[in-house]
Amino acid sequence: MKLWFEKGAWASKQGIKSAGRMSPESVKSIVVIRHAAIGDMMVLRPFLIQTRSFFPNATITLSIVNTYSYGAPVDLVDRIHVVDKKIEGKKTSFFSRLKQIRELEEHDILFDMADTASSAMVSFFAKAVLKIGFPYRRFKNFLFFDVSVLRSDLVPEMEILLHMLHILGAPKEAKIDYGYKVSEKKESRIIYFMGASVPSKQWPKESFSVLIRKMAQAYPEHEHILLEGIGANEKVDDTVSVLADLPNVSKLSALPLEEMIAYLGSSQTVVCNDTGIRNMAIAAETATVGIFFSTVPYRYLPNPQIHTAVFNSDGSIPSVDNVFEALQSVVNRL
Incomplete structure (x- = not known):
C-alpha cells in the first residue's frame, strides 16, 4: 500500500x-x-x-x-x-x-x-x-x-x-454509514437532554426550562420529551415539576442502547449539550441542535444541513432566545 x-x-x-x-x-x-x-x-x-x-x-x-x-x-x-x-x-x-x-x-x-x-x-x-x-x-x-x-x-x-x-488508499465514501437501521418515519417529537459528562458543558437547567416552555407553547402538536440520564446530574424531576402545567411535556427514563437508538431515530429533533446523546442522534440520522460554550463545536458537526451548533463567537453561554431561534429554524425546516 x-x-x-x-x-x-x-x-x-x-x-x-x-x-x-x-x-x-x-x-x-x-x-x-x-x-x-x-x-x-x-x-x-x-x-x-x-x-x-x-x-x-x-x-x-x-x-x-x-x-x-x-x-x-x-x-x-x-x-x-x-x-x-x-x-x-x-x-x-x-x-x-x-x-x-x-x-x-x-x-x-x-x-x-x-x-x-x-x-x-x-x-x-x-x-x-x-x-x-x-x-x-x-x-x-x-x-x-x-x-x-x-x-x-x-x-x-x-x-x-x-x-x-x-492515507492507506481507501476510497472516500459519498455517504457516511453508521450501521444502524434508519427510521423512515419521524414522529412529531422533540427530545431535550440536559446532562453532560462534566458540569462545565451543561447549559443551565433554568435556561432549559424556559426553552421547553416556549417550544411547548409554540408547538403544541409536538411531544416535548425530557430525557433522563443515569448520572446524578442528569435527573429531570425538578424540571418536569416546573413544567407540570404543560400537557405535551413529559419525562422519559434512560433506555438500553438499542432501544435508545431506535427512539432517537424516530424522533424529529434532539436538543442537548456536547454529549454522547447528540452523537447517538447523529448516528440515528435525527436532526440535532447542540449547545456549545466550553468545547469546540466543529469537532462534532458532521452535516450542517440537518445539524446545528449554537454558540457565541466570544465563548459565552448562548441565551434562550439564541437556542429557541435555532431550534425553530430546524423544526420548521423538517
Missing part, C-alpha cells in the same frame, strides 16, 4: 516500507484502540464499517477500557479486548494492565483512536507491523507510531478517523 500524502501527515521510513509490503487483501488482523465514552463509540462506527470493506480478509479487534464499555460497537468487530482501569472502584496497577495488553496477539495494523494515557500504553506494548495514530503532540509520533494523520479541532473527528484509512 502506498501512503497517500504529501505534507498533511507523517510517516517514518520504516512505516513507509511496512505499508509498502502490504495490500488490503494481505492484511489479516487489525486492532483498533478506542478508550473513550459512548459519543466517541458512535463516531467510530463509520470507520469500522469502512475498515471491514477495505480489508476484506482481516479480523478486527476493538480495545476498550472497562469504565467505558457502554455503547461499544460489538456488532462491527470480531473480538473485544478490555483493559481494566478500575476494579470495584479501585485503580488497577500498571502491571495488571500490562498483563492484559500482552494478551493481544501480534497484528498487522494497529490504529490508536484515543490518544490517552491508557491507549498509549497499548500502542507502545502491543505488537503490530504498522502502527497508526493521530496524537495532538508530535513527539508521540516517534515514540508510538509509524504513521500519523493530523488532528484538528476544526474538522469532525469522524472524518479524521477515516483519514487513517484514506
